[in-house]
Amino acid sequence: MKCQRCSQPAVIITANRKALCKVHFIQAFEKRVKDTIKRCKLLSVNERIAVACSGGKDSTVALYVVSRLYKDVTAIAIDEGIRGYRSKTLKDLKQFCSEHRIKLKVFSFKEEYGATLDQIVKRVRMPACRVCGILRRQVLNRHAAGFDRLVTGHNLDDEAQSILMNLLKANTELLARLGPITGIKPWKGFTPRVKPLYLCTEKEDAAYAILMGFNIGFNECPYAGSSFRSTIRQALSDLEDKHPGSKQYLVKNFLRMLPGLRKRVSMDINKEKNKEDRCIAYCKECGQPSAGRVCAACSIIINLRAKNSSGRDTALTRVFYAVHKD
Amino acid sequence: MKCQRCSQPAVIITANRKALCKVHFIQAFEKRVKDTIKRCKLLSVNERIAVACSGGKDSTVALYVVSRLYKDVTAIAIDEGIRGYRSKTLKDLKQFCSEHRIKLKVFSFKEEYGATLDQIVKRVRMPACRVCGILRRQVLNRHAAGFDRLVTGHNLDDEAQSILMNLLKANTELLARLGPITGIKPWKGFTPRVKPLYLCTEKEDAAYAILMGFNIGFNECPYAGSSFRSTIRQALSDLEDKHPGSKQYLVKNFLRMLPGLRKRVSMDINKEKNKEDRCIAYCKECGQPSAGRVCAACSIIINLRAKNSSGRDTALTRVFYAVHKD
Numbered sequence: 001m002k003c004q005r006c007s008q009p010a011v012i013i014t015a016n017r018k019a020l021c022k023v024h025f026i027q028a029f030e031k032r033v034k035d036t037i038k039r040c041k042l043l044s045v046n047e048r049i050a051v052a053c054s055g056g057k058d059s060t061v062a063l064y065v066v067s068r069l070y071k072d073v074t075a076i077a078i079d080e081g082i083r084g085y086r087s088k089t090l091k092d093l094k095q096f097c098s099e100h101r102i103k104l105k106v107f108s109f110k111e112e113y114g115a116t117l118d119q120i121v122k123r124v125r126m127p128a129c130r131v132c133g134i135l136r137r138q139v140l141n142r143h144a145a146g147f148d149r150l151v152t153g154h155n156l157d158d159e160a161q162s163i164l165m166n167l168l169k170a171n172t173e174l175l176a177r178l179g180p181i182t183g184i185k186p187w188k189g190f191t192p193r194v195k196p197l198y199l200c201t202e203k204e205d206a207a208y209a210i211l212m213g214f215n216i217g218f219n220e221c222p223y224a225g226s227s228f229r230s231t232i233r234q235a236l237s238d239l240e241d242k243h244p245g246s247k248q249y250l251v252k253n254f255l256r257m258l259p260g261l262r263k264r265v266s267m268d269i270n271k272e273k274n275k276e277d278r279c280i281a282y283c284k285e286c287g288q289p290s291a292g293r294v295c296a297a298c299s300i301i302i303n304l305r306a307k308n309s310s311g312r313d314t315a316l317t318r319v320f321y322a323v324h325k326d
Numbered sequence: 327m328k329c330q331r332c333s334q335p336a337v338i339i340t341a342n343r344k345a346l347c348k349v350h351f352i353q354a355f356e357k358r359v360k361d362t363i364k365r366c367k368l369l370s371v372n373e374r375i376a377v378a379c380s381g382g383k384d385s386t387v388a389l390y391v392v393s394r395l396y397k398d399v400t401a402i403a404i405d406e407g408i409r410g411y412r413s414k415t416l417k418d419l420k421q422f423c424s425e426h427r428i429k430l431k432v433f434s435f436k437e438e439y440g441a442t443l444d445q446i447v448k449r450v451r452m453p454a455c456r457v458c459g460i461l462r463r464q465v466l467n468r469h470a471a472g473f474d475r476l477v478t479g480h481n482l483d484d485e486a487q488s489i490l491m492n493l494l495k496a497n498t499e500l501l502a503r504l505g506p507i508t509g510i511k512p513w514k515g516f517t518p519r520v521k522p523l524y525l526c527t528e529k530e531d532a533a534y535a536i537l538m539g540f541n542i543g544f545n546e547c548p549y550a551g552s553s554f555r556s557t558i559r560q561a562l563s564d565l566e567d568k569h570p571g572s573k574q575y576l577v578k579n580f581l582r583m584l585p586g587l588r589k590r591v592s593m594d595i596n597k598e599k600n601k602e603d604r605c606i607a608y609c610k611e612c613g614q615p616s617a618g619r620v621c622a623a624c625s626i627i628i629n630l631r632a633k634n635s636s637g638r639d640t641a642l643t644r645v646f647y648a649v650h651k652d
Contacts, residue, residue, distance in 0.1 A: 168576055239561060264582055
């Protein structure tokens with residue numbers, strides 16, 4: 001098959017059903033990211049930009065494209081402590097940042113909570129992906145505080161999964177927090193999240209990373225199989241196979257509903273607030289934005305602390321006291 | 327397991343996770359239907375009510391409950407002409423209406439279009455379920471014209487499927503047409519559709535029909551396996567098995583988004599209308615409400631007519647001319 005824009009052989013059929021050669025695909029991909037940033041007002045010049053990086057293809061691609069478009073860009077990585085997985089991806093990321101002269105800051109669960117994810121999941125009754133997501137978000141919130149924007153590598157497939165997951169859950173508020181930019185209304189201590197790869201599929205991200213020669217492993221997190229997300233990922237993937245375009249339509253339809261949904265949810269929250277004063281905006285433990293009195297991350301830590309109420313403080317609870325109680 | 331309201335053995339666990347005996351389930355089911363009618367303002371006394379019936383469990387249950395609550399209720403059935411399937415369900419329906427003294431009107435594709443569905447699907451390149459849905463809707467529109475409301479037997483499972491199906495399609499307008507009541511803004515010749523079983527699951531409908539001793543077959547339409555809906559039905563059923571409550575949450579989340587979505591879609595339609603005058607409200611062939619110049623039903627018939635352009639009119643096209651061109 002030939003490229004639709006020149007006579008070279010096509011290397012990919014894009015999500016928009018265009019057959020493109022390497023050069024034209026890279027051009028088209030970067031243009032789509034630029035257009036997403038512009039149309040959704042994700043980033044501006046002179047902003048201090050942090051990019052949440054895992055060393056995987058999506059966040060590395062986001063880091064690369066954003067670092068070429070903006071001056072003040074810093075990669076932030078978190079070492080959750082997942083044996084046999086994270087150290088490899090972090091090594092790749094360090095090398096990538098050094099090659100492309102991008103600042104990199106690495107934080108770890110071990111330093112933040114005194115224990116690795118592998119150690120924590122053995123002691124809480126929650127799916128590993130949920131614990132990891134909650135704690136990673138807290139660490140990111142804390143260290144992104146000095147930046148104007150936090151870029152994440154979420155792609156169209158991720159967003160389609162999040163939309164469907166949250167459509168099938170009881171909490172409509174979580175659904176209203178999705179979209180290419182979240183947290184724009186300034187909450188103290190919360191850096192707005194932006195997703196420049198919002199309209200790029202996972203396949204396109206992978207193709208871009210490979211064609212640009214990025215040294216990225218494609219190994220999967222050992223906890224990935226056990227989550228609700230993985231069930232949804234499989235279901236959406238099956239639907240996409242049978243009805244191509246399903247994921248794109250889901251995201252586009254959702255975007256048309258999002259403004260109305262946010263308005264409705266914010267009206268309901270305000271009503272609730274006036275009625276019962278149940279809506280606390282900041283966690284009373286760590287001071288970060290939270291839907292409840294105690295945020296999900298501190299709840300996990302409190303839960304772990306309770307399990308050690310025999311009097312003996314573990315390394316984990318000691319660090320928790322040090323971090324949260326001073 | 328015992329009923330949560332008395333000491334009798336429970337016969338069902340409802341969608342709201344309540345174990346109930348026969349008597350209390352029937353009470354709870356009828357209360358939920360009544361509440362849905364009241365809260366969503368589906369029906370009023372002194373209205374002329376038609377109920378679209380297939381002879382299957384859902385529409386029969388809707389017919390029964392509505393006929394007990396309102397005076398002027400007429401069952402409308404359509405014989406699409408599906409060999410080995412429809413005649414049995416229609417026989418059951420006739421017997422049911424006669425037993426419960428409910429007026430019944432039966433219309434058929436054979437009379438309306440001069441051909442059965444079995445004959446039509448052999449000559450159009452469209453999935454049978456799509457052709458059937460479009461033509462059945464046209465016949466229903468035509469014959470429900472003298473009524474104030476048209477009740478359908480759509481249950482929570484049906485609605486969850488429709489929501490997900492339309493979320494995965496390009497046309498956001500179709501999504502905005504869902505909900506417990508549609509077509510309330512009076513369109514000439516369009517009777518608003520209402521769904522009293524909107525918050526009852528398929529399992530609950532079946533349980534009610536069985537416990538009430540209704541003589542209903544549970545055989546499936548021979549065309550059912552081939553549709554997009556059946557793919558979605560399977561996907562949702564798998565998700566519900568793994569994450570109970572998924573379908574309910576999908577419908578509830580959608581209901582919170584629906585008002586905003588309808589506003590947005592209607593704004594977009596008006597913008598389009600002013601810009602290009604492309605938005606025609608009535609089909610130029612049959613005069614029924616339509617999103618395009620020619621409605622989907624007339625497009626099918628025109629398509630069939632074109633296939634017979636050799637000069638020889640078939641019974642089907644003769645009837646089409648008779649119905650649509652006078």
